[in-house]
Amino acid sequence: MKIGIVGRKKDTGNYERFLDRHHTAHLTSLSISDLSTCQRLLFPGGGDITPAFFGQRDHGSRSIDTELDILQLQALEYGIQNRLPILGICKGMQIINVGFGGSIIQDLPTAHIHRYQGEDQYHLAVNHPGSCLQCLYGDTMLVNSAHHQGLDKLGKGLRVISHCPSDQCVEAIRHDTLPIIGVQWHPERLDPARTKISGTALLSWFLAL
Secondary structure: OOEEEEHHHHHHHHHHHHHHOOEEEEOOOOHHHHOOOEEEEEOOOOOOOOOHHOOOOOOOOOOHHHHHHHHHHHHHHHHHOOOOOOOEEHHHHHHHHHOOOOOOOOOOOOOHHOOOOOOEEEEEEEEOOOHHHHHOOOOHHHHEOOOOOEOOOOOOOOOEEOOOOOOOEEEEEOOOOOOOOEEEEOOHOOHHHHHHHOOOHHHHHHOOO
């Protein structure tokens, strides 16, 4: 089994090392021909999505890479058409939402709770009853956070399975019928000593889909 990391290799070291630690084969590419050799896709974190892709003007987006957005959205469509299991992390979750027709809050009023400040921030997340995250981590969990945007309108077929109780920011989504999940936090660098949980549980669940 091989996971395709849909990003630029210069930006995906954390994800590659995470998969290496768990002895999981991977390939980093934005080429559909490369990704076609993979059985799962991982959409990593990164900058903000070009607002035009969800029907808005720029109202506070940062570090936009339109070419990357286009290639990631194309890869997402490829994954959907082939019913591949897909995991989106941080920006990757937002790419999933936009790919299904959803939108983004470009600068959260409560961004101070979530944005990167020299290191990840940590806050509580509530996992919804019956969700895979509740099964993996319980009703609540401490997650790491490094973003200033959040989901607004949900894409078609997506549902919220975890949220931040402080401001209702969406912390995870899952598709109703496809093997697709997105998390706003970073399992690849979650600190088990601080959170008492590990991103390994989510990765193992994803590999078993």
